[in-house]
Amino acid sequence: MKWDDQGSSIKIFPPLDFNFQECLVFLARSDQEILHHIMGDYLYKLLKINGEFVLLKIGENEQSIQVEFPIRTPAQSIKEQAAAYIWKWFDLDQELEGFYDMANKDKLLKDIVHNHFGLRIIGIPELFQAMAWAIIGQQINLTFAYTLKKRFVEQYGESLTYEGNTFWLFPEPETIAKIDKDELLKLQFSKRKAEYVIGVAKAMESGQLTKEALLHQQDYQQVHDSLMAIRGVGAWTADYVMMKCLHYPNAFPIADVGLHQAIKHQLGLERKPTIAEIEEMSIYWEGWQAYATFYLWRSLYEW
DNA sequence: ATCCAGGAACTGT
DNA sequence: ACAGTTCATGGA
Incomplete structure (x- = not known):
């Protein structure tokens, strides 16, 4: 992680191919999103670090990401953790040259990576949030998924209001572990x-399930198996979590209907492709399936 | 109304 | 291992 403490603000130095504006477009895809806000050219995000609310105001300054702390300047160690959060959130450890080399030769990806060069997988660093959001999104349209998430967060999450805007934290597993399932039915979750x-x-x-334990077992298949052993987690959810939280560039939610829609549109097909057809056309994505998928998702937001 | 949406578990073969 | 069925609820 490359960053610099500048006192009341910090600077983060992403790879040169990083494009903050492209990431903002993706983050702005739902007007029901309440876990971050975009106002003007700035991205606002509330975190809780060492028990302390930390509001981030994230902007772009030449080649760097500039982060201010509107509430108050936190301690140095908290600033470092905030930088680390952003580093993971935008997947800045990933070296994308290999992906771009591959994608430029791929008829399905070529135009998309050209149009959105610099976009990175926008992650979900917190494991519970990644898994809960994936489960919420199973088999329902995204609009309704955002509605459910909003109700869930407003019911069980903490919030902070600053200058008239309310910022929310995703609920903690300790909170949700104690509630009765009927409470979620009232929010219109299915049983x-x-x-x-x-x-x-x-x-x-x-403590049976932790992000650290999953990250510790490096092998893709091991982690995929561990996740799928959890009730409610099928192949799609396991790959989604490995892609958005555990940063596996080869995670591939191949059954994703958004992916199918994007491929259909990109190739001008009459119908959505079959799984077998996608396996065929993704042979050369090997190692980069997560990025290929994410860029295809990005292509959904412009037609 | 009808189809379908960023699926998973269950059942039967 | 694989295919078909059920569950579940709102969006367009």
Whole structure:
């Protein structure tokens, strides 16, 4: 991680191919999003670090990411953790030359990576949030998924209001582990999703499921198997979490209908491609399936 | 109304 | 291992 403490603000130095504006477009895709806000050219995000609310005002300054702290300047160690959060959030450890080399030769990806060069996978660093959001999004349209997430966060998350804007934190697993499934039914979760989300919360509360343990078992297949052993987590959810939280560039939610829509549109097909067809056309994505998928998702927001 | 949406578990073969 | 069925709820 490359960063610099400048007193009341910090600077983060991303790879040269990073494009902050492209990432902002993706972050702005839903007007129901309440876990971050975009105002003008700035991205606002509330974190809780060492028990302390830390509001980030994130902007671009030439080649660097500039982060200010509107509430108050935090201690140096907290500033470092905030920088680390952003580093992971924008997947800045990833070296993308290999991906771009591959994508420039791929008819399906070529135009998209050209149009959105510098976009990175916008992650979900917190494991519980990544899993709960994936479960919420299973088999429902994104609009409704955002509605459910908003209700969930406003019911169980902490918030802070600053200068008239309210910023929210995603609920902690310890909170959700204690609630009754009927409470989630009132928010219009299905019975199964209510069970799944509470089950994941309990597994995390008890320490059976941690991000650290998953990251420790490096092998893709091991992690995928571990995740799929959890009730409510199928192949799609496991790959989604490995892509958005665990930073596996080869994670591939191949059954994703958004991916299917993007491919259909990009190739001008009459129907959505089959899984077998996608396997065929993604042979050369090997190692970069997550980035290929993410760029295809990005292509959905311009037609 | 009808189809479908960033699926998963269950059941039967 | 694989295919078909059920679950579940709102958006367009």
